[in-house]
Amino acid sequence: MHKVIHSESIKAALTARGWTQDQLADAIGESAQVVSNWMQGKNFPRPAKLLKLAITLKLGFNQLVKPDDGQPVIAFRKKAGAKTTDEHIVKAMAMGALLKPLVTHLPGRRALHTSLSVPSTEYSALQLAVAQVRERLAVGPYTVLKYEHLIQEFKLNDAVLVPVLWGEKQNHKNALHILLPSEQVTFVYLNLDTHLEDFKFWMAHELAHVYTPDLAGTNEGEDFADAFAGALLFPQACAEATYSKAAKASASATLDALLESANEHSISINTVYLQVQAYAAAKGLTLLSLDQRQLHSKRNSVRSSLVSDALFQPSPPKAGELIATTERLFHSHFFVALRQMLVEHGTGPGYLQQILDIGLQDATALHGALLGEQVH
Structure with missing residues (x-):
């Protein structure tokens, strides 16, 4: 429209x-x-x-x-100290409007998508939901969940992954969710310039939005997505085992127990702590007593490398390398569809600049790489 x-x-x-x-x-x-x-x-x-x-x-x-019935639905992660302004919303909505012509170049959509009809942050209901997702992913309750496990779920639900290089961000711009309701397609932008433990959380958070499209863009949806992501990455079985180690230990030993679990699962120590506390509260057990300043200090001292640095040597990658990685590792048809659109309609670099929220120089490089791949 x-x-x-x-x-x-x-x-x-x-x-x-x-x-x-x-x-x-x-x-x-x-x-x-x-x-x-x-x-x-x-x-x-x-x-x-x-x-x-x-x-x-x-x-x-x-x-x-x-307004119209096909207006894009935007979901920004609600995060303390990172206010979502009208400027953020306007830019994202405009990006969504520009993505609509690209949809016709994507593979045919599936009739059925996974959905959580009554999403809840209540502990037992949440654990049941994540257990079902882990079963669908063929991973057990103690298995370390990798972001590669999640990629297929996005694909099966017509969510198009768009890996981008936006630089290190200290706010919600590490991921952007744009749902096109009329087309029943979701574009999920993931910033590769993010630490691995945060990147996994962002992916799990965005997957929750994919499962609950009716909640996208609401505070309720953001609360559920955060709760779902933590529980999916570190479910009850893991929280119970960590709690048994940490509950009777000294403050330093408690931190060590949390950090050990965080390192094992390649997630944030803060995620481990929140899941252990949620487990204890649900079971009526004594909560861990920790100085929050120590917890955050420990978190900041053990940051992993950026996903972009792990994927690309040197980083940042050339345009062709980013395109190839998007198709090979993230199984995304985004650049495939974009290539078809460029060829069929003669679309210029400005379009890439707008839908990817990048500079014109980077957009021009991607434009040339896409057309070059088509030619050769």
Whole structure:
């Protein structure tokens, strides 16, 4: 469906500021005719300009764009100290709108997807859910879950993995979930410039969103995805074993027991701690007594390498290497579909820049690599 600017909202915002359309055009660095075309529904602004409109007029996406049933659904991880702003939402929604033409180049969608109809963060219900997922993945309760185990689940549920190199981020921009409800396709952006233990958590978190599409973009959905990810990576059997080691130990020995489990499973010591505490609370046992500052200090002192450094030597990789790894390791058809679109429609690097949220230089390199692979 063709996206249309919500001209009434923009006119109201202009009136409140005493501005004309020409003044708005000057403020966002665009011509008056282009803005006029937007207001008349003849054209739709690119993500960068849509974001500029949102910032200038202090309007959210739903105020800027007339809603439709096929509007992308965005899920950002709710995380303390990392506020999701309207700017984040506007940019992600615009990316989602631009992804729609790419869907026709993806493989045919499956009729059935795995779903959790009544997702719950209640301990026993959550453990049952993750046990069923582990059984489907053919891994036992004590087995170390690798991110490679999760890749097939995304594929089976028509979730297209999009590995990206966004640099180290200290906020929610390590993953982005864009659901296109009309097309029944989900794009999951995963930042490879992330520590392994965090990368696994992000993947498990995003898988929870795939299983619960009706909750995507809500606080309830984020709470469930966080709870699900921790339980999936470190289920009750593991938490019980670690608790038996840590409960009667000294503070330093308790930290050592948690760290040992974290290292064994390649997950964060914080994830281990939270799962052990959840187990103890559910069973009516005494909670571990730990200084949170010591816990976080230990976590920060034992960080693993970045996934991008482990995958690529040297890092960052060349465009062709990133494309090949996306197809080979992540079993993603994203660049395959993108290659077809470039060839069939003559799409330029600007499109890649917008849908991948990368610089023009990187987009141009990817564009050339995709066309070069097609030629050869």
